[in-house]
Amino acid sequence: MESILQFIGENMEMVYFLILAILLGVEVISNVPAILHTPLMSGANAIHGVVVVGAIIVMLQASPDNYLALGVGFLAVIVGTLNVIGGFVVTDRMLEMFKKKPKKS
């Protein structure tokens, strides 16, 4: 029990950060019109692709003879990049479609 408290105490800054960011996320999104639900989901999908930064850090720290870490890390960088690039491009294409529709009518 004591050690759990110690862990929280050591990471207090992060815990604050976590709670505030959760509330912020709720707040930022609360007034979205239904038509934007799918693009917003897609945009958020691209944003959590920031996990690729973690994959890059893993690779930067891995020693060159640790083949397991290198292989898995390489895969992680690829799938993370897929998430980022694919996410943003798909979102952009979706929103592009939204923009053109009202002009035609």
Add this chain to the structure above:
Amino acid sequence: MIQLTFLEIAYLIASLTFIIGLKMLSHPDSARKGNLVAAAGMLLAIVVTLTLYQDFDSSKLLNYGLIFGGLVVGSVIGTIMAKRVQMTAMPQMVSFFNGMGGACAALIAIIEFQHHQHSTVTGFDGELLVMLLGLLIGSVSFSGSLIAYGKLEGKIKDKVLPFNQVINMSMLLAIIVLIVYQMVAGSSPLVFYGILVIALVYGVLFVMPIGGADMPVVISLLNSFTGMAAAFGGFLYGNKAMLTGGILVGSAGTILTILMCNAMNRSLTNVLLGAFGGGATGA
């Protein structure tokens, strides 16, 4: 030291662009710009990590060739897939990319676990817990998203196992027991990979019984899961950009999931057929 400060400032800017981008994305007029703002922030975060990141104990940073290779391969495949996909097939594409993000988080947890084995921590091992949660949520999100992708593509038919909900609940229980066991008894690779396997199967069985029309809601839920998994990765490295991006998507995604249910005049538990709702409380 100066390098580190620059890195932190860059992560701060990236975090801000994620928040502003998400805000702009929720208004029709600014949505497209918002997407670009967030993308610019992402580019910044990746570039500064590549150029300014330093190890704590030494400055040996390696494997640039492999990293660039991975970035290039991922970018090329991602762009081609995203450009070629039909407009009507967008939701499954989102699901696929979401699954890739989940896989990335799970793979990070696997590598960090390898490193972690050499450390000797007495008492409560917070790092191990964060790793386990990242692994669990990331892999559920990965396998669940791929099933959702397959269903929307029409490659996988709806299929309900007998006692599906009972099986799901007992798997969830098993995962919790294994995590508690691992936390109490210390890290063991067997238990760690056991959790990985059960989580992957759980993701499949979680999405399997849900009807095709409800799939966007499920994708949104899995999207917020991946956000949380990314946030756990950020916690592990003390990386603020990953934390903000991850948590923001985790909480916003959960609210968005509920909003989408409301738009269909249904409740989340209704959509998930009594499977566990309120994903955010899992953290």
